[in-house]
Amino acid sequence: MATVERQADVAPLQAVARDPQRFEKVFDQFFRGLCTSFSWMTVLLVVWIVGQMTVQALPSIREHGFEFIKGTVWDPNARVGDQHGVYGILPHIWGTLYSSVLGLIIGSIFGVAVAVFLSEGFLAATIFNLLSKFNLQYHRYFGRLPDGIEETLRNLIQLLAAIPSVVYGLWGFFILVPLMQPMAHWLHENLRWVPFFSTELGPKGMLPAAIILAIMVVPTISAISRDALVAVPPKIREAAYGLGATRWEALLGVIIPTASTGIYGSIILAFGRALGETMALAMLVGSMNTIEISLFSPANTLAALLANNFPEAGADQVPNLMYAALVLLAITLAVNVVGAWILQRSNRKREGIR
Amino acid sequence: MPTNPFNPDATHVLPEGQDTFGDVDLGSLEKSLLRPRNMFSFALTSLTTVLTLGALVPLFAVLIALTTRGFARINVEALTSLPPKAIVKHDEDEPKVEPATKEAAKAEAAEETVRRGGFGNAILGTLVIVGLALLITIPFGILGAIYLAEFNPKSQLARALRFCAKLLTGFPSVLAGVFAYGIVVLLMGNKSALAGAVALTILMIPTVLLTAEDAIRMVPHKMKEAAIGMGATPTQVVWHVLLPTAFPGILTGVMLAVARAAGETAPLLFTVGFSRFWIDDFGEVLRPMASLAVLVFNFYGSSDANQQELAWAASLVLVLLVLAFNIVGQSLSPKMKHS
Numbered sequence: 262m263a264t265v266e267r268q269a270d271v272a273p274l275q276a277v278a279r280d281p282q283r284f285e286k287v288f289d290q291f292f293r294g295l296c297t298s299f300s301w302m303t304v305l306l307v308v309w310i311v312g313q314m315t316v317q318a319l320p321s322i323r324e325h326g327f328e329f330i331k332g333t334v335w336d337p338n339a340r341v342g343d344q345h346g347v348y349g350i351l352p353h354i355w356g357t358l359y360s361s362v363l364g365l366i367i368g369s370i371f372g373v374a375v376a377v378f379l380s381e382g383f384l385a386a387t388i389f390n391l392l393s394k395f396n397l398q399y400h401r402y403f404g405r406l407p408d409g410i411e412e413t414l415r416n417l418i419q420l421l422a423a424i425p426s427v428v429y430g431l432w433g434f435f436i437l438v439p440l441m442q443p444m445a446h447w448l449h450e451n452l453r454w455v456p457f458f459s460t461e462l463g464p465k466g467m468l469p470a471a472i473i474l475a476i477m478v479v480p481t482i483s484a485i486s487r488d489a490l491v492a493v494p495p496k497i498r499e500a501a502y503g504l505g506a507t508r509w510e511a512l513l514g515v516i517i518p519t520a521s522t523g524i525y526g527s528i529i530l531a532f533g534r535a536l537g538e539t540m541a542l543a544m545l546v547g548s549m550n551t552i553e554i555s556l557f558s559p560a561n562t563l564a565a566l567l568a569n570n571f572p573e574a575g576a577d578q579v580p581n582l583m584y585a586a587l588v589l590l591a592i593t594l595a596v597n598v599v600g601a602w603i604l605q606r607s608n609r610k611r612e613g614i615r
Numbered sequence: 616m617p618t619n620p621f622n623p624d625a626t627h628v629l630p631e632g633q634d635t636f637g638d639v640d641l642g643s644l645e646k647s648l649l650r651p652r653n654m655f656s657f658a659l660t661s662l663t664t665v666l667t668l669g670a671l672v673p674l675f676a677v678l679i680a681l682t683t684r685g686f687a688r689i690n691v692e693a694l695t696s697l698p699p700k701a702i703v704k705h706d707e708d709e710p711k712v713e714p715a716t717k718e719a720a721k722a723e724a725a726e727e728t729v730r731r732g733g734f735g736n737a738i739l740g741t742l743v744i745v746g747l748a749l750l751i752t753i754p755f756g757i758l759g760a761i762y763l764a765e766f767n768p769k770s771q772l773a774r775a776l777r778f779c780a781k782l783l784t785g786f787p788s789v790l791a792g793v794f795a796y797g798i799v800v801l802l803m804g805n806k807s808a809l810a811g812a813v814a815l816t817i818l819m820i821p822t823v824l825l826t827a828e829d830a831i832r833m834v835p836h837k838m839k840e841a842a843i844g845m846g847a848t849p850t851q852v853v854w855h856v857l858l859p860t861a862f863p864g865i866l867t868g869v870m871l872a873v874a875r876a877a878g879e880t881a882p883l884l885f886t887v888g889f890s891r892f893w894i895d896d897f898g899e900v901l902r903p904m905a906s907l908a909v910l911v912f913n914f915y916g917s918s919d920a921n922q923q924e925l926a927w928a929a930s931l932v933l934v935l936l937v938l939a940f941n942i943v944g945q946s947l948s949p950k951m952k953h954s
Contacts, residue, residue: 278845289848293766299758300776303820307779310794310817317797374666383660414667416945421674423941425878427911428930432677434915435684476673483670507656530785537787539881540912564789564881571796571885579801586793597785 311590318587321348321580329584330354335550335566337578348581350588352550356560357589360467360542361535363556364474368535369528371475372482375418376524377512379483380490385411415487422480426473430544433473438462438545441469445557462557465547471556473541478531485530489523489607490516522607529600536593539564563589678934685931688924692733694932698891698910699732699921731921734929736893737905741936743894744808744887744906745876748815752872755816756823757865761853763824764831776824783821791817792882800886808904811887815879819872826871830864831857863947870944878937880908889913907933 281289321329325348332349339347378384385407389398397403445462452458462468493516501511517524547559548569563585574582634641648654759780763773795814800806834857842852858865888903889910907929914926 280846281848281851285848285851289850292850292853296758296762296766297772299755300762300772303755303759303824304772304775304779306817306820307782310790313794313797314790371666371670374663375670378663378667383664414671417671417674419945420938420941421670423874423878423937424674424677424934425880425908425937427878427880427908428677428681428934431911431915431926431930432680436676436680479670507652509656509659510652512659533785537785537789539787539789543881544912544915564787567789567793568881568884571793572888574885583793583797586790589787590790593785593787593790594782597782600785601781 314583314587314590318580318583321584325581325584329581330588333550333552337581345577346581348584350563350566350585352552353561353563353566353585354588354592355552356467356546357536357562357564357592360471360474360546360560360562361532363467363471364478364535365528365532366475367472368475368478368531369482372479372527372531373486373524375479375483376486376490377517379411379415379418380487381508381512382411384414418483419480421476426477426538426540427544429473429476430541433469433541433545434464437472438464438466438469449557456554457556460553460555460558463547463559465545465559466557467546467553467560468556470542470545470560473545474535474538477538477541478535481531481534482524482527485527485604486520486524489520489527492523493519520607522603522610526600526604526607529596529603533593533597533600536596537564537589539568543568563592681927681931681934684924685927685929688928689931692731693735693925693928694733694738695735696731696733697736697893698734698905698914698925700891732925734905734907734910734925734932736890737907737910737929738932739894740808740887740890740905741877741907741933743900744811744883744904745815745873747808747812747900748819748876749869749873751812751816752819752823753869755820756868756872757827759820759824760827760831760865761857763828765853765857766849780821780824783817784825786817786821788814788818788879789881791815792884792886795882795886803901805901806886806888806903808887808900808902811883811904811906812900814882814886815876818879818882819876822872822875823865823868826868827861827865830861830868833864834860867944867948870940870947874937874940874944877940878908878933880912883909884912907936 325332329348329350331351332347333351334347334349335353337346337348388407388410392398392400392403392406442462445458445466445468448458449461497515497519498511501515506514542562543565546562546565548561548565549559550561551558553560567582567586567589570578571582646653648657759776763776767773791814794817795810799810799813803810838856838860839852842856847855883906887906887909890903890905894904910929911926911933914922914929917923917926
């Protein structure tokens with residue numbers, strides 16, 4: 262009798278838990294293999310991208326060598342001796358770096374300010390105080406406002422990155438540049454001796470492009486910097502307040518220095534983004550192969566060169582453009598690797614504090 | 616008699632008129648904006664607030680400009696018809712053919728002023744190209760994420776894959792186009808929607824992969840261990856526990872990737888090109904196709920006011936599309952619900 266009872270106990274359990282069947286084991290092996298192979302394919306894809314671009318750039322690398330990077334003229338129609346066209350990308354490299362640095366200077370001022378604003382909860386505290394005047398701070402609906410509004414603000418800043426760059430280009434061309442021209446004209450008239458203002462601002466130029474870049478990097482800088490600021494252990498902050506520091510004495514003396522590695526990392530990653538940005542620059546920078554320090558003069562960038570020339574490139578042009586693409590790839594890869602490395606180090610440093 | 620504000624019931628209240636306590640001047644403990652360090656703090660707080668609001672100005676400026684310039688042009692015709700040709704201005708010296716009758720002249724004038732054309736095929740094209748890219752991206756992104764989060768998170772391959780995904784997040788979009796041009800366009804001999812989808816895939820994989828990995832990792836261990844305890848194979852755990860639970864998070868990554876890809880222009884310029892015709896059959900994916908982003912780029916510099924207006928209207932549609940994907944994606948994110 263006892264054994265029957267035990268079987269009755271066990272039977273429903275067996276219906277739920279059992280060993281995998283043979284098919285399930287085979288399918289398991291198959292599926293794991295599938296996941297592994299797709300992982301391999303993604304890794305190989307990156308290798309393939311670099312390899313493919315290098316191979317297609319090889320004819321140009323052999324032909325032009327280092328002259329390609331030093332040269333200041335890009336003219337496919339020029340004839341020098343028996344050679345077709347003159348190819349040099351120094352103006353593009355200069356334009357890429359100069360526009361990115363300018364954009365980064367403007368963008369990181371705003372980006373870090375936004376990060377501090379969002380991490381310190383200025384807004385939530387203000388709204389909370391305002392609500393407590395009416396004794397509504399713990400109200401069912403009003404009580405959610407402080408956090409809700411701050412969350413909304415954070416998402417709005419992230420939406421800056423969502424707007425396509427071609428739309429920023431359109432906006433910059435029709436709205437921003439006409440708005441800037443009178444100011445640029447005044448600066449040029451009155452401060453001509455300053456090298457930054459030595460030319461007039463035409464319909465396209467370096468500064469509008471840099472401002473658009475600044476707008477596009479603010480979300481990157483503010484999001485990563487905010488994470489770094491929020492991750493500063495509360496005890497450090499509280500210790501500073503306990504010593505009688507004001508809010509900004511604590512921020513400048515303790516909190517920002519502790520989070521500084523993360524902030525630098527965010528700025529470098531943003532630099533990588535700015536270097537590779539294409540459409541806004543192709544539409545605003547003017548596509549003139551000049552090396553100018555003036556903020557108002559037209560210039561050109563590597564990405565804009567690719568966007569403007571690839572659509573109609575002939576077979577003899579492609580290797581040269583591939584070479585330029587390879588140079589852009591090398592610059593952005595280097596910057597991104599450095600940025601990722603700094604961020605990783607900041608994480609490790611933070612774990613040390615805890 | 617001044618009471619202790621922190622403890623109203625305190626009995627040891629300071630006597631009237633006493634403003635020192637031991638060596639401490641009690642007045643110096645009060646917060647006053649007139650003191651330099653407080654003033655400095657207040658000034659920096661105000662500056663930060665102004666800069667934060669300033670950072671939002673471009674967002675609203677762009678949205679307002681798009682609405683005022685583009686909204687008037689959005690109608691059924693714009694959304695459903697083919698892009699117009701630029702109107703070529705008649706040369707001054709060329710004798711203008713006079714219309715034969717008064718009615719014909721009227722009809723011609725009416726035709727000149729009527730607003731023509733739209734970007735219906737570009738909306739469809741954008742959806743087709745992004746959809747195609749999504750089809751290629753999903754197996755790479757999600758199977759890779761399962762490998763990273765579940766099957767072998769600490770192997771050499773996992774580390775390499777994570778590194779590659781991080782590199783690809785910072786990969787310039789124009790270079791994705793260059794790569795797709797090199798492997799698809801040069802091979803096939805013409806621009807095609809497929810080449811554009813390949814380029815967009817490279818930009819979408821890292822977003823999908825890294826978000827899906829996070830989402831799968833966030834599934835509570837208890838649920839996984841319960842399934843293992845019942846005798847489920849790792850694959851069954853993935854299919855019956857991890858993927859259903861992590862689904863909202865994975866969907867967030869997919870939505871954000873789609874939003875990004877839909878707005879990309881640079882990689883499409885020389886891989887997909889542009890087309891002024893409707894998509895008729897499946898074979899069209901091997902031929903050039905219209906897309907909203909490229910249409911905006913092609914029309915913005917046009918001297919034809921009609922095409923410029925269409926560029927604004929198409930931008931508005933594009934931004935609404937991208938923002939919709941972004942907002943839906945973010946609202947699905949499990950992180951949001953917790954905080």
